[in-house]
Amino acid sequence: MVPAVETPDRAPASTAAPVRRIALIGNPNTGKTTLFNALCGVRAKTSNFPGTTTSMRTGHAEAPGHGALDVLDLPGVYDLEIDAPESRIAATLLEGARGPVPDAVVVIVDACNLARNLVLVGQLLARRVRLVLALNMVDLAERRGLAVNAVHLEARLGVPVVSMVARTGRGMAALREALDRVHLTTPGPGPDGPGTAAGVNQWADAIAAAVSSETASTRAHDRFTERLDGVLTHPVFGLAAFIAIMGTLFWILFALATVPMDLIEATFAEVGTLVERLLPEGPVRDLVAQGIVGGIAGTVVFLPQICLLFFLITLLEDTGYLARAAFVMDRWLSRFGLPGHAFVPLLTAHACALPGIMSTRLIPDLRDRLTTILVAPFMSCSARLPVYVLLTTLLFADRPGLAGLAFAGCYLLGALAALFTAKLFGSTILKGRAKPMILELPSYKTPSLRNALLTARDQGLSFLSTAGTVIVAICIVMWWLSAYPKVDAPPEAARLRAAAEAPALPNAQAAALLAEAAALEVKTAQAGSFAGRIGHTLAPAFEPLGFDWQLTVGVLTSFLAREVFVSTMSVLAAGQAATDVDEGVVAKIRGMTRDDGRPVFTPATAASALVFFVLAMQCLPTLTVTRKETGGLKYAALQLGYMSGLAYVASFLLYQGLRAAGVA
Amino acid sequence: MTPPVTIDALPRPAAAAVPLTTMPVGAVATLHEVTDVASRPVLRSLGLTDDCVLRLCQAGDPCIVQVRATRIGLSSAVARCLYVVPEAGSR
Numbered sequence: 001m002v003p004a005v006e007t008p009d010r011a012p013a014s015t016a017a018p019v020r021r022i023a024l025i026g027n028p029n030t031g032k033t034t035l036f037n038a039l040c041g042v043r044a045k046t047s048n049f050p051g052t053t054t055s056m057r058t059g060h061a062e063a064p065g066h067g068a069l070d071v072l073d074l075p076g077v078y079d080l081e082i083d084a085p086e087s088r089i090a091a092t093l094l095e096g097a098r099g100p101v102p103d104a105v106v107v108i109v110d111a112c113n114l115a116r117n118l119v120l121v122g123q124l125l126a127r128r129v130r131l132v133l134a135l136n137m138v139d140l141a142e143r144r145g146l147a148v149n150a151v152h153l154e155a156r157l158g159v160p161v162v163s164m165v166a167r168t169g170r171g172m173a174a175l176r177e178a179l180d181r182v183h184l185t186t187p188g189p190g191p192d193g194p195g196t197a198a199g200v201n202q203w204a205d206a207i208a209a210a211v212s213s214e215t216a217s218t219r220a221h222d223r224f225t226e227r228l229d230g231v232l233t234h235p236v237f238g239l240a241a242f243i244a245i246m247g248t249l250f251w252i253l254f255a256l257a258t259v260p261m262d263l264i265e266a267t268f269a270e271v272g273t274l275v276e277r278l279l280p281e282g283p284v285r286d287l288v289a290q291g292i293v294g295g296i297a298g299t300v301v302f303l304p305q306i307c308l309l310f311f312l313i314t315l316l317e318d319t320g321y322l323a324r325a326a327f328v329m330d331r332w333l334s335r336f337g338l339p340g341h342a343f344v345p346l347l348t349a350h351a352c353a354l355p356g357i358m359s360t361r362l363i364p365d366l367r368d369r370l371t372t373i374l375v376a377p378f379m380s381c382s383a384r385l386p387v388y389v390l391l392t393t394l395l396f397a398d399r400p401g402l403a404g405l406a407f408a409g410c411y412l413l414g415a416l417a418a419l420f421t422a423k424l425f426g427s428t429i430l431k432g433r434a435k436p437m438i439l440e441l442p443s444y445k446t447p448s449l450r451n452a453l454l455t456a457r458d459q460g461l462s463f464l465s466t467a468g469t470v471i472v473a474i475c476i477v478m479w480w481l482s483a484y485p486k487v488d489a490p491p492e493a494a495r496l497r498a499a500a501e502a503p504a505l506p507n508a509q510a511a512a513l514l515a516e517a518a519a520l521e522v523k524t525a526q527a528g529s530f531a532g533r534i535g536h537t538l539a540p541a542f543e544p545l546g547f548d549w550q551l552t553v554g555v556l557t558s559f560l561a562r563e564v565f566v567s568t569m570s571v572l573a574a575g576q577a578a579t580d581v582d583e584g585v586v587a588k589i590r591g592m593t594r595d596d597g598r599p600v601f602t603p604a605t606a607a608s609a610l611v612f613f614v615l616a617m618q619c620l621p622t623l624t625v626t627r628k629e630t631g632g633l634k635y636a637a638l639q640l641g642y643m644s645g646l647a648y649v650a651s652f653l654l655y656q657g658l659r660a661a662g663v664a
Numbered sequence: 665m666t667p668p669v670t671i672d673a674l675p676r677p678a679a680a681a682v683p684l685t686t687m688p689v690g691a692v693a694t695l696h697e698v699t700d701v702a703s704r705p706v707l708r709s710l711g712l713t714d715d716c717v718l719r720l721c722q723a724g725d726p727c728i729v730q731v732r733a734t735r736i737g738l739s740s741a742v743a744r745c746l747y748v749v750p751e752a753g754s755r
Contacts, residue, residue, distance in 0.1 A: 078709035113733045116711040201713045225735065226721055233726055233737070327726040327737050334739070437739040438706050441728065 021070045021100060022179060025090060025124070026108030027117050028076030029320075029442035031136045033057075035108055035166040036073040037454045057458065066176045072102065078116075080123045085366060094129060104130040104182045106175070111141035111148050111163075112443065114212060118204035121157065131159040132178045138163045139170070140443070147213035156207055167448050225444060232324040235331065242328045245321065246347055249312050253305065253351055260304035268297030291479040295472040298561065299464070302621070306355045306463050309348055311456035313359060318447030322362070323439050330437045336419040337426030338375075339368040339434040346372070346418065349379035353622040356381075357629055358459065365435045371422050373629060374430075374639055377622050378418035380411045380614065383562045387613045390566050393586050395606040410614045417615055417646065429638070463625075478560040478620075480530075487528030493517040523572055531557055545612065545648065546605035546655045548594045555612070562618045602664045608655035616647035681747040684720065685727065685740070692719045693748035700745035707746075710736050718748065 026032040040059025057073040074093065075086035092098055094105065107124055109117040124131055135150055154161040160178040164171025231237045272293045279285035316322055322344070330340025338346075341363040349356030356376045363369040380388070388410050396403040426433060496517035500510040526532050535553030542552045550572045558565035569589050592600040601609075617623065617640050627636040681696040695716050698704050711731040712718065721735065722728035727743035729736050738746070 079705070082705040082709050084705070115732050116734050119709075119711075201711070201716070229722060229728060229735070233722070233728070235725075323737065327739070330739060331725060436700075436703065436741040437726065437737065438703060438710065438742055439737045440710055441735040441737045 021102050022104045022106055023072045023074055023102040024106050024108060025074045027078050027120060029440060030108045030110040031166045032076060032108045034448055034451055035134060036071060037451055038166050038169060038172055040071050063176050066180055094127060104132060104179060106132045106134050108134045108136050111135050111138045112144060112146060114148055115204050115208035118207055119200050122200045122203055130182050132182050133159055133161045134175055135161055135163045136166050139165045149211045153211040156210065228444060229324065233327050238328040242325050250347065252312060253308055257304040257308050261301055264301050265297060268293055286483060291476040294479055295476045299468045299472050302352060302354055303460050305352050307456040307460040309355045310459040311452045313344060314452040314455040315447040318445060318451060320442040320444045323441050326439060327437055334434050336422045337434050338371060338422045339363055340437055342372040345376050346379055349376040349381060352381050353377040353619060354625050357625050367430050367432050368434050370630060370635060371425055371430050373626055374425060374635065375418040375421045377617055378414045380414045384613060386563050386566045391606050391610040394590055394601045395603055395610065413614050482529050482531045482557055484529060487525055489521045490524045493520040526572060545651045546608045548600055550592065550600055551609065558618050560620055562613060604655050604658040604663050607658060608651040611654050612647045612651040615643060615650055617643035680749050683744060684746040684748050685743050687720045687750060689720055689723050691750055692717060693750045696749050697747045698745055700742060703742050710734060
């Protein structure tokens with residue numbers, strides 16, 4: 001017999017009413033997510049299984065003439081009995097340890113791969129759950145000359161079997177009908193067979209042979225797949241294909257995401273201006289216009305990148321390519337204790353660490369996933385670009401070639417730091433090596449656009465509802481620290497304003513005086529704010545890195561997001577916030593002086609600051625996402641402490657080394 | 665964390681069994697033993713059970729085998745731990 005599993009103590013949530021709660025389960029790559037989307041459409045949400053980092057989707061399905069369903073999409077599992085997180089989650093859920101026992105379970109079976117999929121069916125039957133078998137991708141099986149007799153299969157298993165093509169909706173009505181009546185059935189006694197794992201396999205083989213027109217033979221060749229695999233996993237051609245495919249993906253990501261991101265920024269800027277016009281001057285207006293609107297803008301602006309990335313990755317995953325790409329990258333990344341799967345998060349982190357960390361959900365092993373999450377923010381994200389441009393320009397004024405090399409060196413330094421850290425963590429706090437790759441190579445398929453759109457939508461909503469709310473709160477706090485307490489304008493500013501009002505003064509000169517007065521007021525306000533005061537207090541700690549209090553304020557305010565560094569320095573230098581690094585801004589920042597009159601940015605200071613921004617964890621939203629994805633503060637705190645510590649030590653060594661070598 | 669398993673520390677496979685990596689591409693064989701204990705559950709869940717029939721589709725890294733209709737990619741480290749008995753006259 002298949003290992004006996006006692007009937008759950010808890011009865012199903014409902015025995016007489018129409019099915020309310022159903023769980024979808026199946027091997028990976030069987031079209032489970034497609035079926036979920038076909039059932040629930042947009043009435044779905046993504047979250048984590050309580051107490052785990054494994055994501056789950058729940059949805060609601062309604063169709064005319066059928067009972068309403070609450071649908072739970074379980075993680076893809078091959079085997080309920082092995083010691084893997086997904087298997088444990090699925091098994092405990094079916095036993096009722098994670099909420100009510102489902103009224104019924106739909107097991108999705110790939111018609112092209114019947115024997116292997118039936119192993120899971122056998123385990124479910126042994127657990128005596130009310131089961132409906134969705135025999136999916138029958139169209140693909142038919143094209144391959146493989147016919148499965150659903151009637152015979154239903155008779156052998158004693159559970160409803162529905163032939164279907166979830167991608168096109170074929171068989172959906174029959175599935176709903178089966179779900180309407182399955183709650184009236186009594187769970188079967190389970191399949192007969194030896195009580196070993198191999199026994200379940202033999203049982204599955206026997207059933208598959210009995211109901212299939214042609215047993216899927218190990219000897220059968222799929223020449224198209226074999227040739228394509230030969231190219232896509234080849235050490236040279238596979239790498240070339242990988243670079244071409246991922247290059248295209250990221251080009252699309254960068255090119256297309258910029259448009260909605262710019263639109264979002266412009267829209268929120270307009271909203272902020274409107275609020276300032278409508279509300280009377282005062283702290284409430286500042287809070288709404290700058291704190292709340294600014295905070296929401298700082299969160300929503302990430303949405304296009306996250307949605308577009310998940311849309312593209314889902315398309316790519318649907319084709320079957322990602323499994324091949326994982327093997328190509330595994331050759332390189334495994335030397336540093338990272339799995340081949342890590343390539344998507346690490347590449348994505350070059351656009352933004354947030355979607356990069358969220359995409360570690362592709363990595364099945366927890367240790368591998370945690371390592372990847374911890375090192376992903378070392379990759380130079382797009383928010384670092386203006387900082388790199390500013391500091392390399394300050395470092396190598398009038399030598400654009402060297403500035404370009406330094407710019408490229410920043411990317412290299414970030415990537416090397418990530419690999420070094422992965423290796424270091426692999427021998428210390430996350431001991432172990434990346435698991436050797438064992439992956440099913442799914443059939444090449446045409447991707448589903450609907451699937452990709454729904455996944456992108458789900459991931460975007462998931463980001464907004466979890467990390468997004470925290471990020472908005474953090475933005476508001478950081479704004480408050482930078483804006484309060486309000487300090488009086490300096491007398492010098494009043495004197496300049498009075499001088500500007502002299503009747504004989506030409507308009508251009510008056511405007512220049514007013515601008516100078518405004519700059520002085522902003523600089524005084526910045527210095528007098530909580531952030532400014534903290535900068536003054538902490539300046540001695542950053543002095544060994546060559547930073548004065550102004551640079552320290554820049555480091556502190558950019559803790560919200562790195563690009564804020566440029567606007568902070570431009571405010572401190574000229575009294576006007578600038579996000580683009582043009583020649584005027586660079587000239588003003590280059591002209592900044594310390595309290596003793598020495599320049600703020602010497603070559604040694606600029607180099608030290610550059611290294612600091614490559615390595616430091618200067619991004620609160622990233623920490624928020626790390627906390628969410630790792631299920632607690634521990635790894636977010638480690639990420640902050642380690643990256644900041646590494647940045648501090650590296651900048652210190654560089655600055656002191658340059659000073660010792662005679663570079664000012 | 666499962667400690668790494670060295671091949672030397674494990675029981676010797678039967679005399680007729682050979683490492684999967686020594687087989688020619690296209691050859692059909694029966695799986696005899698997996699000496700990497702840590703990989704056994706995952707391999708088993710993918711259908712690579714004792715005495716299953718497999719075909720070597722691609723050698724190297726990754727090594728690709730086919731069991732029934734399932735194509736499975738194995739890193740060379742895992743492939744080296746699979747011992748198989750080749751079918752007579754198989755290629």
